[in-house]
Amino acid sequence: MARYQLLYFPLRGRGQATRYLFIDKGIVYEEINTGNNWVEDFKPKMPFGQAPLLKDLENGFEIAQSNSMIRYLGRKEGLYPEDIKEAAKVDMICDHIEDIRGPYVRMIYQNYENGKDDFVKSLEEKLQYIEKLFKAWGTDYIASKISFADYNLLDLLDDLVISSATCLDAFPTLKAYYDRMASRPALKKYRESEEFKKMPVNGNGKQ
Numbered sequence: 602m603a604r605y606q607l608l609y610f611p612l613r614g615r616g617q618a619t620r621y622l623f624i625d626k627g628i629v630y631e632e633i634n635t636g637n638n639w640v641e642d643f644k645p646k647m648p649f650g651q652a653p654l655l656k657d658l659e660n661g662f663e664i665a666q667s668n669s670m671i672r673y674l675g676r677k678e679g680l681y682p683e684d685i686k687e688a689a690k691v692d693m694i695c696d697h698i699e700d701i702r703g704p705y706v707r708m709i710y711q712n713y714e715n716g717k718d719d720f721v722k723s724l725e726e727k728l729q730y731i732e733k734l735f736k737a738w739g740t741d742y743i744a745s746k747i748s749f750a751d752y753n754l755l756d757l758l759d760d761l762v763i764s765s766a767t768c769l770d771a772f773p774t775l776k777a778y779y780d781r782m783a784s785r786p787a788l789k790k791y792r793e794s795e796e797f798k799k800m801p802v803n804g805n806g807k808q
C-alpha cells in the first residue's frame with residue numbers, strides 16, 4: 602500500500618529527487634498528475650500555488666516546497682544524519698544545490714537562447730567547491746551514510762550533465778560520486794526504464 606502521494610507534473614523538474622529517494626529506499630508511493638486541469642483543480646489547493654506537493658498518507662500531512670519535502674522524508678525515513686556536523690554537511694550541500702538549481706531553472710524557462718552558454722561557464726566555479734569538499738570529507742556519500750541530500754545532488758548532476766556533457770570532466774571525485782549514485786541497483790534499474798527515459802527533464806522541452 603502506498604505510504605505517500607507525490608503531486609506533480611509528469612516531468613523530472615522539482616519532483617525527481619523525491620522520486621529517487623522513494624525508489625532507492627523501496628518506499629511505495631503514488632503519483633498524482635497535476636497536469637490534468639492544473640489551474641482549476643490543483644493550483645488553488647497548493648499552499649504556495651505551485652507543485653510539487655507531498656502527502657504523507659500515514660498522518661495526512663501535506664508538505665509543499667521541494668526542499669522541505671525531501672528534508673521531511675529525510676527525517677521520517679532515517680535519511681538525515683543524527684550527528685550535527687554530518688547534518689550540517691548535507692544541509693550546506695543542499696543549499697549549494699539550490700544556488701545552482703535556481704539559476705538553472707531561470708535559464709531554462711526565461712533565458713535559454715541567450716543564457717545557456719554563460720550558465721554552463723558558471724558551473725566550473727560552482728562545481729569545484731563541491732569537488733574540494735568531497736575530497737576533504739573523503740566519504741562515499743555527502744555524509745558517511747546516504748542521506749536525502751544525495752538524491753537531490755544526483756538529480757541536479759543529471760540536469761547539468763544533460764546541459765553540458767563535459768561539465769564533470771575536471772572533477773574526478775564528483776564524477777565518481779555521480780557514477781556511484783547512478784549505479785545503486787534500484788536507481789540503475791529505474792534509470793534504464795522506459796518510464797524514466799520518456800519523462801521530460803523540464804516542462805518546456807529545453808534542457
Ligand SMILES: N[C@@H](CCC(=O)N[C@@H](CS)C(=O)NCC(=O)O)C(=O)O
Pocket residue numbers: 614615644650651652653665666667668
Ligand atoms: N520553490 C518551489 C518551486 C516550485 C515551482 O516552481 N513549481 C512550478 C513547476 S516546477 C509550478 O508549479 N508551476 C506552475 C505554476 O506556478 O502555476 C519548490 O521548490 O517546490
